[in-house]
Amino acid sequence: MxxxxxxxxxxxxxxxxxxxxxxxxxxxxxxxxxxxxxxxxxxxxxxxxxxxxxxxxxxxSEPPKRDPVIMAGVDATDPDQIVSRGNNLIFRLLDELDAATTHQSELAELIEAHEDDPRRRAAMMKAVELPGRANVVKALATAFKTWNEAKAPEGKKAQRQAKADEIASGGKFAPRGGPRLAVDNGK
Incomplete structure (x- = not known):
């Protein structure tokens, strides 16, 4: 793109x-x-x-400000807004899937009774059958996991390393050098 x-x-x-x-x-x-x-x-x-x-x-002293990129009503430069919108979308899709699953037999009966075109009937039946719904759930679970990983804070190892780097950079808590001898005992 x-x-x-x-x-x-x-x-x-x-x-x-x-x-x-x-x-x-x-x-x-x-x-x-x-x-x-x-x-x-x-x-x-x-x-x-x-x-x-x-x-x-x-x-x-600041570079020129760029206008935010708005896609689907969300600022595409703000990860928190993207993750929040993605999670909302996943939950809505899960609700739709739940409704379709709950009424699956009724949908199948309606398709059989009112659809005359055999190719269209087969496509519609395939859409409401279990394998199709299972693939949708799998895709939604993967998307949800990806959104949450993007939103998650750094891991413990990365947090410890950042803290160690901060301490080692100097200041009051910087590591000190070795001890100094007050008297030379090396005679």
Missing amino acids: AKKKTEIDWAGIKSDWEKSDWSIRRIAEWYQVSDGAIRKRAKQEEWPDRPKGTQKPVRN
Whole structure:
């Protein structure tokens, strides 16, 4: 699936080109375009020469904010919303499956009584039979497991390692060096 192209802020790039002392590569990284594209645009539009000094960039200290990607009413960049929506969907599908399973014999009788096309009747009967429902349950269980694993916190081993790294990084609780002798007894 191809990514949707985002609009490039050429006015901001040109402003930084003219007024900041940042390198072209840094500007390109900031605006998430290639430095070649900036050079090409500058040449085409005949932008003025780059400044030689220590001027400040014309922008905030934060990169430009990207609009959230909304898919099916959920911010696709927020894992918690995705997991929550996925769990809700799985529960609804399980409810539908429960209803179909509860009334399976009634559905089969209705299909037999009202469907004249033999191919369509066979397809509908296959949809309400046990193997089809078992596959649906299996797929839903796998999806539920995947959603919950995505939502789960780090494992105990990873948590212990992170804590050890934090302690070892210095500060009040950093490991100390070996003992120092007050008197040299090595005569």
